[in-house]
Amino acid sequence: MGIVTVNGIDLAYEIHGDDDGLPLLLIGGLGQQLVGWHPDLLAALARRGYRAIVFDNRDVGLSTHLDHLGRPDLGAIIAGRFDLAPYGLADLATDALGLLTALGVESAHLLGLSMGGMIAQIAALRSPGQVRSLTSVMSHPGDHRVQPTREAIGLFLRPAPLDLEQSVLAAHEAYRVLGSPEFAPDEAWVRRRAEIYWDRRANPDGLLRQVAAVLSAPDRTAELAGLRPPTLVVHGGADPLVPVIGGRLTAAAIPAAELLEIDGMGHDLPRQVWDRVLDKLEDVVDRGEAGRHYLAAAS
Structure with missing residues (x-):
């Protein structure tokens, strides 16, 4: 693991x-630390010839926690006071590109x-x-018609865990609500990830600041019509946090995007779908590499 200073903050990363x-x-x-990427998935990416870079977004893990910005007033932001968001998704995109x-x-x-899909869209x-x-x-283009279920919203209204065991219980409850109903859960990984998150500086207020960034983001649909990089959109039909319309709207907004x-997939990426996703990822990466070599030859 390393740490670099980007956009005025420290970002922790691994390759x-x-x-x-x-x-x-x-x-x-939201709240995902670099250790939240399953090690077997990272190994699968490496076997397929990728140099995978993972990192802690600002306000999570070992990256800078912007605690001086305080806890955001999510109610006011939902009511339209977007100026109260401590930072925006564009700042997170600047972090990623700066890394x-x-x-x-x-x-x-x-x-x-x-949220990482939103950041990637803005970066592109x-x-x-x-x-x-x-x-x-499992993302969307900022279209406010995409709304989570009541039960999914409830996950963000619970008191923050006060100790490790509460954190583990909260992780299992989140998985129960958000996980893929048609695929067997990896309960051991849910617990292990929660334990690692706790040890690497869990930050409930930082999570809320990230939520504020998502809530205050403008609709990107019109902008996405000008996006040119080859694009793949992946979404679960049973996603309760970002319903499947979010993926459909994203794919419809981006020219030639593949959906x-x-x-049966919820708001997670179960092991059982990795091969399908990575096969499609390989296709979009190949198209990106082909276009890049064509531009290099033309110049």
Whole structure:
């Protein structure tokens, strides 16, 4: 693991895979730490020839916690006071792109989960030269018609865990609500991930600041019509936090985007679907590499 200073904050990161592998930046969702990417998934990416870069977004894990910004007033933000958000998704996109620059990576393929998909979309819009391809998973384009279920919202209204065991119980409850109903859960991984998160500086207020960034983000639909990198959109048909309409709207907004809709998948990425997703990822990466070599030859 390393730490670099980007955009005025420290970002913790890890790199998995060979140095000459295709650069793939993985951008996590709300509260997701770099250790939230399953090690077997990272190993599978390395076997497929990727150099996978994972990192802690600001306000989680070992990256800078912006506690001086306080706890955001989510009620006021929901009511339209977007100016009260401590920072926006564009700041998180600047962090991600800055990490690539700090690591000497001129451009990379981007894969983002949930909030990470939103960040990846914005990064591709803001700096298309740094993005070889885009894969947006269980995300949406900022269209406010995409609304979570009441039970999913309830997860964010619970008191923050006060100790490790409460944190583990909260993780299992979140998995019960958000996980894939058609696939067997990996209960051991849910517990292990919660334990590691707790040890690496769990930050409930930081999570709320990230929620504020999502809630205050403008609709990107019109902008996404100008997106040019090859794009894959992945979404679960049983997602309660970002219902499947979010993936459909994302794919409809981006020219020539491919939509992979997986029946029975919730707001997670179960092991049983990894091969399907990685096969499709390989396709979009190949298209990104082909376009990049064509542009290089033409110049």
